Amino acid sequence: MSLYPTFPATFSIEEPLFVSIDALAVPLFLRSFQRRGTHQAHVQFEDFDSTQRVTELLGKELSIQKTSLPVKKPVSSKDEFTFEDLIGFEVKILDLNGHITDFYDNDANPLFEIELSSGETSLVPAVEDFIAGIDFHKRIIKFVLPEGLLEL
Numbered sequence: 413m414s415l416y417p418t419f420p421a422t423f424s425i426e427e428p429l430f431v432s433i434d435a436l437a438v439p440l441f442l443r444s445f446q447r448r449g450t451h452q453a454h455v456q457f458e459d460f461d462s463t464q465r466v467t468e469l470l471g472k473e474l475s476i477q478k479t480s481l482p483v484k485k486p487v488s489s490k491d492e493f494t495f496e497d498l499i500g501f502e503v504k505i506l507d508l509n510g511h512i513t514d515f516y517d518n519d520a521n522p523l524f525e526i527e528l529s530s531g532e533t534s535l536v537p538a539v540e541d542f543i544a545g546i547d548f549h550k551r552i553i554k555f556v557l558p559e560g561l562l563e564l
Contacts (some may be wrong), residue, residue: 413453420476429474430518431454437521439535440474453536495522495538498546498553503528505555505562508536512553534562 428439443456460466496515501525503510514525515538522538536542536555544554 414453415447415451415453417451420509427476428516429476430516431469431472431474432520433472437475437518437533439518440469440517495524498524500551501546502550502552503555504552505557506555508562537560 423445425442425445428441428462430437430439432438442453443458445456446454446526448454457466495517498512499515501512503512505526508528508530510526510528512524513527513533515536516523516525523535524538525533526536527533536557542555544556546553
């Protein structure tokens, strides 16, 4: 993989890389990342089990996002918070329960990583339209998601 000169000197594989597919930023999780000089890197992606999957990325630009996205609370309050502040909150989606374990900031498609009580992990778009309510005191967030968004 070729790196732009602005790529950070230190990079953690805990952070996903993002690729634009159909105008959506899709996170790519890494198994390993090894620099090869200043402008090259050898990367192994999680969940890529064939060379065909990897060749789908050829010619695509990958990016990282490091900024937080401030939004107004979807409840009647003038205070501000960032979606990152919701990490650790309990999640309620219909009859499903879980916790927000991470937030991936991307201007085109910010995502919450949610670990459900069943142990499954899912990515949910971090948009106000899907947030039915937030109880900051109890640290609970309720989502209303379109049918089929969670693949369970």
